[in-house]
Amino acid sequence: MIYGITGNTQKEQLWKPVGELIRWMARQGLEVRLHPDVARGLVARGLLSDDEAAALTAHDLAAEVDLLLSFGGDGTLLQSAHLAGRRGTPVLGVNIGRMGFLADVEVEQVREAIRTIEAGDYHLEARMVLEAELEDGPVPELPWALNEFVIDRSGLAGLITIDVTVDGVSLTRYWADGLIFSTPTGSTAYSLSAGGPIVSPECEVVILTPIAPHTLTLRPIVLPASVEIEARVYTGGQPYVLAADGRSQLIHREGQRITIRRAEHTVNLVKLPGQHYFQTLRSKLMWGVR
Amino acid sequence: MIYGITGNTQKEQLWKPVGELIRWMARQGLEVRLHPDVARGLVARGLLSDDEAAALTAHDLAAEVDLLLSFGGDGTLLQSAHLAGRRGTPVLGVNIGRMGFLADVEVEQVREAIRTIEAGDYHLEARMVLEAELEDGPVPELPWALNEFVIDRSGLAGLITIDVTVDGVSLTRYWADGLIFSTPTGSTAYSLSAGGPIVSPECEVVILTPIAPHTLTLRPIVLPASVEIEARVYTGGQPYVLAADGRSQLIHREGQRITIRRAEHTVNLVKLPGQHYFQTLRSKLMWGVR
Amino acid sequence: MIYGITGNTQKEQLWKPVGELIRWMARQGLEVRLHPDVARGLVARGLLSDDEAAALTAHDLAAEVDLLLSFGGDGTLLQSAHLAGRRGTPVLGVNIGRMGFLADVEVEQVREAIRTIEAGDYHLEARMVLEAELEDGPVPELPWALNEFVIDRSGLAGLITIDVTVDGVSLTRYWADGLIFSTPTGSTAYSLSAGGPIVSPECEVVILTPIAPHTLTLRPIVLPASVEIEARVYTGGQPYVLAADGRSQLIHREGQRITIRRAEHTVNLVKLPGQHYFQTLRSKLMWGVR
Amino acid sequence: MIYGITGNTQKEQLWKPVGELIRWMARQGLEVRLHPDVARGLVARGLLSDDEAAALTAHDLAAEVDLLLSFGGDGTLLQSAHLAGRRGTPVLGVNIGRMGFLADVEVEQVREAIRTIEAGDYHLEARMVLEAELEDGPVPELPWALNEFVIDRSGLAGLITIDVTVDGVSLTRYWADGLIFSTPTGSTAYSLSAGGPIVSPECEVVILTPIAPHTLTLRPIVLPASVEIEARVYTGGQPYVLAADGRSQLIHREGQRITIRRAEHTVNLVKLPGQHYFQTLRSKLMWGVR
Known part of the structure; x- marks a missing residue:
C-alpha cells in the first residue's frame, strides 16, 4: 500500500504532524508520496531535506498511490476527493481543527489508523456523487x-x-x-x-x-x-x-x-472500525444533545 | 377482472355515484362485489334491491376481487389498503371531496378509469409499508x-x-x-x-x-x-x-x-396514464403555487 | 426583607442546601418563612427541629414574605409564580439541576445573591402574563x-x-x-x-x-x-x-x-447584576454555539 | 388635498388607468401633480398633452402634495415610501398586478378610494422604519x-x-x-x-x-x-x-x-375602511388556506 499525503497548506498546524508522520512511516517501511505543495511547505520549514522532497514528491498524486491521507477539515477533504477524481482513489480524512463529518480521524490517531489499515481492518464507503x-x-x-x-x-x-x-x-x-x-x-x-x-x-x-x-x-x-x-x-x-x-x-x-x-464514479472514503455516522452527527451537530 | 367496491359510508355523496356505477358495470358485463357496509347502505337508500345485494355482497372482499375501488379520501384509502392487507390486492382510490394524495381519480372519471383498466392501460405502484x-x-x-x-x-x-x-x-x-x-x-x-x-x-x-x-x-x-x-x-x-x-x-x-x-408486503396502488406525483404535489399542497 | 422558601420537594438535592441556608440566614439575622411542604421535608430529614418548623412555617407564604426563593428548575419556578399569584410577590429562581431560563441563580451562589439583594443591588423584571x-x-x-x-x-x-x-x-x-x-x-x-x-x-x-x-x-x-x-x-x-x-x-x-x-398582573422576577437574557440563551439553548 | 401620482413606469398596464384617473380628477376638481417620469410616459403615449404635462409635473413631488398615490406592487410602494422620505407624506398603494401587502387598493377601485379619502373616511398607519x-x-x-x-x-x-x-x-x-x-x-x-x-x-x-x-x-x-x-x-x-x-x-x-x-420618522400608509391586515395575510400568503 502506497500512501499519498495532501492537506490544507494554509493551516500552520499541518506541518509538524505531517513531518513526524513521514519519519515514522519511513521507519515502519511504509511507502509515501507527497503532494507538491505539501513537499514544498515541509522543505520551507526545515522538516524535509531537498533530497527527500525530490524522492517523495508525486507528479500525479492520486495516480501514484493506493490511498490518500487528507489532512485538514471537510473543505480539504472535498478538495482531496476532487484530486482523487474519477479514478476513485480511497481517501482518509485526518482532521486538524474542529471535528468534521468527512475528516473523522483525529491527527493524534493517524499512526494507529495506518496500523489498522495495514492490518486490513477497514472498509471503503462508496459515496454517491x-x-x-x-x-x-x-x-x-x-x-x-x-x-x-x-x-x-x-x-x-x-x-x-x-x-x-x-x-x-x-x-x-x-x-x-x-x-x-x-x-x-x-x-x-x-x-x-x-x-x-x-x-x-x-x-x-x-x-x-x-x-x-x-x-x-x-x-x-x-x-x-x-x-x-x-x-x-x-x-x-x-x-x-x-x-x-x-x-x-x-x-x-x-x-x-x-x-x-x-455520476458513474463514487468517492471512496476509508472507514475504520468504531467510526459511526450517528456518532459523528451527535458530536458534530450536537444533534440531540441537551 | 373482478372489481370490489368499498368506501367511506359516512359520506352521503358516496351513494349515488356508487349506485350508478354498479348499474353501468352490469350493463358493461363487468363483475363487481360490494363491501357489506356498502351493500347495506345502498339497500337502505333504495339504490339496490335485497336480491341484488345478496348476489353482490362479498364475505371477504379483498380475497374475492382482483382490484379494489376505494371511494373516499386518503383516510378511506388507508382503510382500503388495510382491507387488502398482506394479500396485496390492487387498490384504486376514487376521490369524493377534496383531492387526495392517494385517492387521485375523481368520482366523475371513474367509468373512464375502468375502461382504461379493462384496456390494460395501467400500472401498479408497489408502495413500501x-x-x-x-x-x-x-x-x-x-x-x-x-x-x-x-x-x-x-x-x-x-x-x-x-x-x-x-x-x-x-x-x-x-x-x-x-x-x-x-x-x-x-x-x-x-x-x-x-x-x-x-x-x-x-x-x-x-x-x-x-x-x-x-x-x-x-x-x-x-x-x-x-x-x-x-x-x-x-x-x-x-x-x-x-x-x-x-x-x-x-x-x-x-x-x-x-x-x-x-414489511415484506407492499400496498399496490393502481395508477393510470397521466397521473403524476408531482402534479398531485402542486394541486394538493399548493406546492410552489404563488 | 422577609424571605420565603419554596421548592421542588421531589428532588433529593433540595434538602441539604436549603437546610444550610436557613442556618446561615439565622446567623445573619435574616428573616425566613418556609412553605409547609419544605418545612415537613426538612423535619423528616432531621435538618430542622419540630419547634423550628413550627416557628418558620408560613400559612400563606406569598402573603407573608417580601421575596420568594424558588429552589428547582423552570417548572418549579412556574409553580412558585402561581403561588405568588396576582399579589406579585417577587420571585428569585435558584437552580438545582440543569440551568434554566427562569431559575438562573445557581444553588452555590444563593448566599451571595441574598447579600446582593440585601445591599439593594437588584431589580425586578415585570413579566407579562x-x-x-x-x-x-x-x-x-x-x-x-x-x-x-x-x-x-x-x-x-x-x-x-x-x-x-x-x-x-x-x-x-x-x-x-x-x-x-x-x-x-x-x-x-x-x-x-x-x-x-x-x-x-x-x-x-x-x-x-x-x-x-x-x-x-x-x-x-x-x-x-x-x-x-x-x-x-x-x-x-x-x-x-x-x-x-x-x-x-x-x-x-x-x-x-x-x-x-x-392579565392585569405581572410575575416579578428578581434579577441580579450580571445576569443577562442573551447569556442565558447561549448557555441554555446552545444558541449560536458551534 | 393635493394628490401626487407616481408608479412603476416599467409596467405597460400603468398608463391607461393613470391617464383616465387624471381626466376624472380634473372633472371632479381635484388637484393632482405627477412624477416627472409618469408625466413623460403619458405624453409619449399621447395620453397627456405637452401643456398639461408642463402644468402638472412636480419638481419635488413629495413636498408638493398631501398624499402620494403609488401605482405598482410592493416594490413600487417601497420606492414611493423612499420618495416620501423623512417628510412622512402619506402613501396609498394602488395595486397593478398581483395583490401586494402594501399596495392593497386595486386599480379598479382607485376612484372609490379617492372619494372615500375626500370624505375623510381613512386613517394613517404609521409604520416603523x-x-x-x-x-x-x-x-x-x-x-x-x-x-x-x-x-x-x-x-x-x-x-x-x-x-x-x-x-x-x-x-x-x-x-x-x-x-x-x-x-x-x-x-x-x-x-x-x-x-x-x-x-x-x-x-x-x-x-x-x-x-x-x-x-x-x-x-x-x-x-x-x-x-x-x-x-x-x-x-x-x-x-x-x-x-x-x-x-x-x-x-x-x-x-x-x-x-x-x-428611525425617528415613520412611513405613513393610507388605510381605508374594510382593509384588514389578516385578510391580506390570507389572500396574499394563502395563509391558512387549504
Missing part, C-alpha cells in the same frame, strides 16, 4: 460534486426563478435565493442550513432544498438517485452562480439547460 | 402502516423521552411530544406537518420526524428502508400512544422495545 | 399563565380545528395538533419546540404558534400584547386539552369561546 | 428601510461571520449566508422566506432572521424596537452586501461597525 452539465458545454470549474451543486443568485441581484423538471416531468418553479441539489453526504452541509433533512449516506437519493423560497409551501424534496434533473434559471438579465462543493462560477446565459444526474 | 412489533407481543390494532407509525405522548402527559437505535447502533435520544416513523408515501401526511421533507414514493427510505422536539438540533433524518429500528419510550409512569395510519392505541408498559422495520 | 376564560366559566385549574396556554388534541383524537379571531376580526382557521398562545417569557419553552421565534422578554407581544399544522403556510404570528383573542375548537365530538404552564385539563364542550388576553 | 449607519459614514444608497436591512455574502463568497451586540451586550455570532434586520412591515417579505415569524405591524419590535445559518440552534429572535444593534461582518477579505429594501451595495471594509436602530 452528482455531475452537472450546461447546455453550453461542460461545467468548467468542477463538473461533479460530492456534497452539492448550488444555483444561487449573485449577491447584488434579487430573487431568481428556477424551473425544474425531473425525468422530463415538470416538478415546480422555484422563486428563491437559490436551490441546492445535495447528495446524502452533502445533507449535513449547506442543505441542512437551508432547512433540508439529514440523510444517511447509504440512501440512494438526491435532495432538492430551496434557499429562502418566496413561497411558503416549497419544502425540501427527496428524489431517487436515478433521476435526471433539468433546471433553467431566469434572472432578468443578471448572471447567476453555479457552485460545486463550494467552488463558485458565474453563469451568464440565463434560460439555458443545466442537467444534473448521478 | 412499515411493520411494528412490541416487546410484549404484536401490535393489536394495526401491525403495519402505509403512511406512518407515530409514538406520541397522550394528551394530558408532558414530554416523553424516546431512545432510538438503528441496526443496533444508538441513534439519539428524542425529548419531544412524539416521533413519526414515516414511509415515503406518508411523507406528505403527518410527517410534513411536523417539518419533515417530501419524499417521492420510489425512494427506498424511512423518515424519522420528531414532533415539537425540545432540542433545537433534532432535525428530521432519512434512513435506508433496510434498517431495523428499535425505540424505547419513557414517560415517568404515564401511558403513551402508538398510532398506525391514524389509528391510535395506548401502550401502558414504558421502556419496552418497539421494533419497526419494512 | 396571559389569562384565559371559557365561555362556560373560569378556567378551573390555572386561569393565567406565565409561559403559555396550549389548546391541544387529546392523545387518541385526530387533528382539531381552531377558529381564531383577534379583536373581533377573523385571523384564520388552524387545522393542527394544537395551538400555543405564548408570552415572550414562554417563547423559549414549548413555542420554540413547535417552531416559534425567540422573543426577548421586554417585547409587548403574544405569539401564536401552531403545533404540526396540516397547512404548510401557517407560520407563527406575533401580535401586540393588547389584543383580545377568541378561539373556538372543533373536534368532532372528542374532548380536547387546555393547558396553562404545563398543567392540563380536558374541555368537553367543543365550539365554546375561549378568550385569551393579557 | 429602521435606519443604518456605517462606522465609515452614512449608508450611501438607502440610509433607512421600511421592510428590512440585509447583510449578505456576495454571490461568489462563502459563509460570513456576523458578530451582533444589542445595546452594548453581546447577542451571538452568526455564521451564515446573511442576516436580516426586519421591521414588522418587512416580516412578510424576505424575513418570512428565511424562516422568520409573521409580525403584525402594530408590534414595536425588530426581527433578526439568519439566512441559512450553519448552526442549527440559531432561530429568529424578536427584540424591542427601542434597541440599538451593532453588527460587525468578517468575510476573510471579500466584500459583502448591505441591502436596504432590496437595494444592494457592496461594503469593502470588513469588521467595521454597522449600527441599526429605529
